[in-house]
Amino acid sequence: MKGDVQTPISDIEREIIAFFVNAAQSIGLPKSYGEIYGLFFASEHPLALDEVINKLQISKGSASQGIRFLKSINALNAIYLPGDRRDHYVAETSLRLIADGLINQKIAPQLREGIERLKSLKNQYEPSELAPLKSKIKNIDLWNKKAELLLPFVSKYLGPKASKNKSKKL
Amino acid sequence: MKGDVQTPISDIEREIIAFFVNAAQSIGLPKSYGEIYGLFFASEHPLALDEVINKLQISKGSASQGIRFLKSINALNAIYLPGDRRDHYVAETSLRLIADGLINQKIAPQLREGIERLKSLKNQYEPSELAPLKSKIKNIDLWNKKAELLLPFVSKYLGPKASKNKSKKL
């Protein structure tokens, strides 16, 4: 089952992939991540690494890294297929779960880095040195607090409802 | 008043600028935009293009483009100073206004592009061709709708309160 001639992706699949490539790039992710997610999203069945490589014509390294990243933000779920050594995945279709993953893995750490940076600034200088900038620094503190409060809120707003994929008269 | 020896930026200013450089990069903006905004943010008085160039030691082109972008998202406000031909600006300190600018200038257009892309996909193919992907496409539609609703919500959440810079016993 190794030397299989892979079914090439269809025009529609290509367009769905293009949609996710665009989406990925617009949030600053490599295009290959968008391609990979798009491929999984459009696929009827779980896919393994080598199928991604063959269908998208990208390198092993790209495919491996892309899958790892997508796993890390919960955009791909591992599926166990008996009798196949390869790891298989399917696309997560709940916007909320993916957004949560992105928030927790990428956005929140970044935000915290900024908060730390500011904290160390406040510790590093004498109050007299800070005085002229005091109100400005206070203002950034406020921004950080707002941002921190916003994140869980976005998550809640994106809602748990999205994933309810009840097979409607399929 | 041209050949002035510019006061170099202080250590604290440098750190505030570093904070915004980090912030800019974390949302996918060029580091120079962060530098420029940081400089304005830390400044006590309005600044003009050539002061940005001198203090940050960046090129005219970068400074010009950076200022233009920051204006476009409402992160800089123009200030009129009588007797000086140069355009002066101050940093906007309301998180909400800047977030609104970013949303309107960068995020929303991108979102709409995705929606258009999807719409054209649906028009381009026969229902029979789309059938197998129908529920998936419907799902993306849902994502788009949620995202569209989320934007004004984020804006409202960031609130109008931020800018209330009442000079507290200064």
Added chain:
DNA sequence: CATTTTGTACAATTATAATTGAACCTTATG
């Protein structure tokens, strides 16, 4: 336990995006 399969790590390469600097408008000024 040698061999194959699956997946990862990472230096080298390639592609993309940011920055520079010079040419060029536009408006003010004497």
Added chain:
DNA sequence: CATAAGGTTCAATTATAATTGTACAAAATG
């Protein structure tokens, strides 16, 4: 109306990030 100052534009350069491809590690197979 010639000159200078403020600002923009954009092709060329430089810096950054993504992608490849090879070498490697881990696990299964016979």
